[in-house]
Amino acid sequence: MRYRRRASPLHAARAAAGGAWCAAVAAAALSAEHPLVLAALALVVLAGAAGAGVGREVGKIVAWMVPWALVIAFVNMLVVRDGLTVLARLGEVPPFGQVDLTLEALVYGGQFGARLLLVAAAFAIFTVAVDPDDLLRLMRRASVRSALAATLAVRLVPVLAADAARIDEARRCRADGGGDGTAARLAVLRAVAGGALDRALDVAATLEVRGYGSARRRSGGSGVPWSRHDLAFLGSAVVLVALTVASRVAGFASFGTYPELHSSGVVEAVVLGIAYISVALLPLADRRGIVR
Structure with missing residues (x-):
């Protein structure tokens, strides 16, 4: 939902x-x-x-x-x-x-x-x-960084869910069936967790290049009546x-x-x-x- x-x-x-x-x-x-x-x-x-x-x-x-x-x-x-x-x-x-x-x-x-x-x-x-x-934009005046972190977390949840589905589908397409039970689920979990860390590093590097966190930013209203x-x-x-x-x-x-x-x-x-x-x-x- x-x-x-x-x-x-x-x-x-x-x-x-x-x-x-x-x-x-x-x-x-x-x-x-x-x-x-x-x-x-x-x-x-x-x-x-x-x-x-x-x-x-x-x-x-x-x-x-x-x-x-x-x-x-x-x-x-x-x-x-x-x-x-x-x-x-x-x-x-x-x-x-x-x-x-x-x-x-x-x-x-x-x-x-x-x-x-x-x-x-x-x-x-x-x-x-x-x-x-x-x-989340309502949080900008209270904390720009908190709003940004919450936005990224919300956006990454469906991405990680899609990654898990693709990894699980690839596992099941193996000739041996990819195994079953707890071991297979742990393998998918490890792969998704590793991918999440890689994505987090990429996002952090991108934000650093764009100057986020280097100085306090002013956040005004949206200007939309x-x-x-x-x-x-x-x-x-x-x-x-x-x-x-x-x-x-x-x-x-x-x-x-x-x-x-x-x-x-x-x-x-x-x-x-x-x-x-x-x-x-x-x-x-x-x-x-x-x-x-």
């Missing part, structure tokens, strides 16, 4: 705006308590991935995370003794003692698993829809954070599990969910000028 440029509003926005939007969606998911609000944020993530043209990539992450979310819910029901609504009594289970499975523990575990799933999906969108080069997509996603991120903070401070759309399930009401959850959906998806509706 890696970044590929696509014709979408999120891809057209600069990394600062797109990254802030993804982080705001993840923060809202971490803060949400009511199941209806979590469902609204799930719709935001799915619609956002589809609007950015990365639905397949994000879907793979979601499919991989769903079993973990279910495991979290099940384990929480097994280990947490709180809750008054008992679903099953398993009796004495050494070394845990008396084990009672409660509805409240199951709901809390499912709530936690859903949050984890939504955060993973939000950052999956960040990975495949936010330009990593543009993101903020587009309407930049402003839209950044504004959406700010409003999402404001909604999240305000709802938590005011106790709006709250939902509790222990000792019994209780909530502030369905109407509040629906209102907050609609607000999240409207604010988060509005920037994706403007598809003018998305190719640049």
Whole structure:
């Protein structure tokens, strides 16, 4: 899973705006308590991935995370003794003692698993829809050398992966089959590691010839004015954070599990969910000028 440029509003926005939007969606998911609000944020993530043209990539992450979310819910029901609504009594289970499975523990575990799933999906969108080069350019004012090192590392990872594939294919084409098992894998690993060191020396020599590291460089801004997509996603991120903070401070759309399930009401959850959906998806509706 890696970044590929696509014709979408999120891809057209600069990394600062797109990254802030993804982080705001993840923060809202971490803060949400009511199941209806979590469902609204799930719709935001799915619609956002589809609007950015990365639905397949994000879907793979979601499919991989769903079993973990279910495991979290099940384990929480097994280990947490709180809750008054008992679903099953398993009796004495050494070394845990008396084990009672409660509805409240199951709901809390499912709530936690859903949050984890939504955060993973939000950052999956960040990975495949936010330009990593543009993101690394944001580090120039803090540290030119760190940004350069991170850029080179990110760029060399797919190169080394391709080298490993070619070396492994050459090994398998040998008359004896190139061997099998741990020894063959170690041989490929040694070859790739040696190639990585050679590439590192070549890159270091090239950078030294070009004068990198010889003097502190000034790094100014890119000079590119903020587009309407930049402003839209950044504004959406700010409003999402404001909604999240305000709802938590005011106790709006709250939902509790222990000792019994209780909530502030369905109407509040629906209102907050609609607000999240409207604010988060509005920037994706403007598809003018998305190719640049």
